[in-house]
Amino acid sequence: MYHIISIHDFERSDLDYLLDRAKEFDTGGYRSRALEDKLAALLFFEPSTRTRMSFATAMARLGGRWISVDSVEASSIVKGETLADTIRVMSNYADAIVLRHPKEGAARLASEFATVPVINAGDGAGQHPSQTLLDLYTIRQSMPIDGIDVGLLGDLRYGRTAHSLALALAHYGVTLHTIAPGGLEMPASITLELREHGMEVVEHADVGEVIRDLDVLYVTRIQRERFPDSASYYNVASSYRITLDLLNGVRDDLMILHPLPRAGEIDSAVDRTPYARYFEQAKNGVPVRMALLHEVMK
Numbered sequence: 001m002y003h004i005i006s007i008h009d010f011e012r013s014d015l016d017y018l019l020d021r022a023k024e025f026d027t028g029g030y031r032s033r034a035l036e037d038k039l040a041a042l043l044f045f046e047p048s049t050r051t052r053m054s055f056a057t058a059m060a061r062l063g064g065r066w067i068s069v070d071s072v073e074a075s076s077i078v079k080g081e082t083l084a085d086t087i088r089v090m091s092n093y094a095d096a097i098v099l100r101h102p103k104e105g106a107a108r109l110a111s112e113f114a115t116v117p118v119i120n121a122g123d124g125a126g127q128h129p130s131q132t133l134l135d136l137y138t139i140r141q142s143m144p145i146d147g148i149d150v151g152l153l154g155d156l157r158y159g160r161t162a163h164s165l166a167l168a169l170a171h172y173g174v175t176l177h178t179i180a181p182g183g184l185e186m187p188a189s190i191t192l193e194l195r196e197h198g199m200e201v202v203e204h205a206d207v208g209e210v211i212r213d214l215d216v217l218y219v220t221r222i223q224r225e226r227f228p229d230s231a232s233y234y235n236v237a238s239s240y241r242i243t244l245d246l247l248n249g250v251r252d253d254l255m256i257l258h259p260l261p262r263a264g265e266i267d268s269a270v271d272r273t274p275y276a277r278y279f280e281q282a283k284n285g286v287p288v289r290m291a292l293l294h295e296v297m298k
């Protein structure tokens, strides 16, 4: 594995391998100094808390170092520099580049100009493969992924975490239940691809009609920053919310996941239930990103 750009590039064996490696780092591997002489460039041209900090933490845990650009405003992008030029230069500073960018396809483009591995940390409404690995890792800590029922709730149109996760779950014989507000449904091209892969995809209008049948409910935020105008955002804002009432009669081992940040989709009262696993999920970002960084730079 060299670049980590899209879940499309992964076979099931690649996913399982990385999850196994993450497990090793999770159980004792924190003492590894495997990347002692390595430097990662974290280029974040979009806001991020968890992804950026967990990549930095993962580098530090492996004995490595990092440099970072944390905003478009603080970089020469505002002077009109192209992404290609930024990447060419960073390739000479660092041993790997972790890139978050508002444009879909940016990570793939960057990989064409980079002379070091590129890890996609989110490209617009495209993909977010490292998030997917930590999502899978969190599920696998509790149950085998094969054959489970997963509900994807929220902005499935613009949500890159939902796109990557759905494609990955197609490798595990999962039944996918999609629940999206009108206009924010999963892009038809992805649904078609999932079905061609043999995945059963069932669309629902309301989370209440399916929540009792789920092993995993993956909640996502409406991606306000991707909307063409604020009126179309306000039409769908607050159209779904997970509350304690909604959880009556769910499976005992239901896992509620969310890539975070949340913006009102999950009532904070749900945090105290055994179903709430989103903070544990965020914690798993560190061993999973250790495995990814180690894999591309070892």
Ligand code: NCD
Residues within 6 Å of the ligand: 050, 051, 122, 128, 131, 160, 161, 220, 221, 259, 260, 261
């Ligand atoms: C997600 C993202 O950036 O796509 N967050 C994350 O990386 N944990 C989800 C989101 O912003 O809604």
